Amino acid sequence: MIEDPERCYAAVRSRDPRFDGWFTIGVTSTGIYCRPSCPAVTPKRANVRFFPTPAAAQGAGFRSCKRCRPDASPGSPEWDARADVVARAMRLIADGVVDREGVAGLACRLGYSARQLQRLLVAELGAGPRDLARAQRAQTARTLIETTDLSFADVAFAAGFGSIRQFNDTVRAVYDRTPGGLRAAGRRGPTQPPTPGTLSLRLAHRRPLDADALLRFLADHAVAGVGEAERDAEGTVTGFRRTLDLPHAPATATLVPADDHIAATLRLGDGRDLTAAVARLRRLLDLDADPVAIDAHLGADALLGPLVRTRPGLRVPGTVAGFEVAVRSVVGQQISVAGASTVIGRLVAATGRPLPAPDGGLTHLFPTAEAVAAVDPATLPMVRSRGRALVRLAGAVADGRVDLDTGADRDATRAALLALDGIGPWTAECIALRALGDPDAFPATDLGVRRTLTHLAGAPAAAPAAVAARAAAWRPWRAYATLHLWSVTP
DSSP: OOHHHHHHHHHHHHOGGGTTTTBEEETTTEEEETTTTTOOOOOGGGGEEESHHHHHHHHTTTTOTTTOOOOHHHHHHHHHHHOEEEEEHHHHHHTTTHHHHHOOOOHHHTTTTTHHHHHHHHHHSSHHHHHHHHHHHHHHHHHHHHHHOHHHHHHHEEEEEEEEHHHHHHHHHHHHHHHHHHHHHOOOOOOOOOOOTOEEEEEOOOOOOOOHHHHHHHHHHHHTTTTTEETTTTTTTEEEEEEOOOOOSEEEEEEESSEEEEEEEEEESSGHHHHHHHHHHHHHHHOOOHHHHEEEEEETTTTTTHHHHOOOOOOOOOSSOOOHHHHHHHHHHSSHHHHHHHHOOOOOOOOOEEEEETTEEEOOOOOOOHHHHHGGGGGSSOOHHHHHHHHHHHHHHHSSOOSSSOEEEEEEEHHHHHTTTTOOOOHHHHHHHHOOOOOOOOTOHHHHHHHHHHHHTOOOOOOOOHHHHHGGGGGHHHHHHHHHHTOOOO
């Protein structure tokens, strides 16, 4: 988009919210930066500069628009779709890696030197990792200022700032207000007293969003003690709750869809985990996707078109922890979703860490790779060969041979998975689809996919190679095609 400024300006004139998060506009006549959909009077073309990220706009001396709040827009879908080092870095920065491990830690995870990484990010995004992390800390601070009664010292600490002075200077530079001014502006009108120890957030997304299908998927795959569905009197799923194993302390999250956002209620054990919690929940719900572009591409296909028009905005449910999906993928080989959930529930009860304070039906964190690697396969409630495969996978994740982190090299992870005994193409693709967030992952050998294609085409079930060939037209969105096929499996 940035390489075509006239196209960017056309998006600004249309105020199309689909472009929010793709780029940011800086208005030289006012010194502010905005979303493309900002409702203010469209600035003259001569007064507009385009930036790939809010951090780049801040680095150029622009401050955040008080009206459209560009820093709170959905993230760019580009970072999920791409697999290069810049996209991997953006996913890790969103998870708070720079705040926890510094730029050196980020570079080490990516296999680059800090200088090389700085050069790559500045060249493409107009900002280095420190500036990108600073912009994210500013947004986290604003959220805490406006939605909690924490002291500003606690807000600064929780948002990742190294000092109160740094916190104050950043808030003034980005928002043109003091922290006290932001809190006063954010408390207009009557407010409901918050439940002690909780934090309520709005997770933005691009429309449309098939929230019903998303919640049903999460409810069907919920594991006792780790996740649970909220239902109304008729049994319809209205929300989803789960535990989060965050860097500093355990937490729980409650997710309820609203008209233009997902309402998230967090119970954090440590305020420093807010950034990571938000990033992981956004990945779980696939909130940074561009559904209009995906639906337009898949909807043009003769077989998929009717399904896409029936379920606009279908998302690919992700995960808050890659190892969790990997375990489900191994356990779920040749058994039902409900059966896999039951088996994994027993594993959680035996090896998961109990929450310090249970939250309703949420009692445990999902087991770590180290905990599962230490289990005797003979004691697992599954076929012996599958138990051995699960323990081998856990050992490979624990010692770093298999990287399931959000910034993993997807091709390298696939290769490492397939090198393990008991891990085949189906398992590797299911892990890539949900754990790695690869929008083009496609389990061509999946029975549900083949059955649906057989039903739609009115022909005998095709071999996996033929299925893969048919799916080539759906690239680069084959993961979304898979969800559409799963949603109507005969």
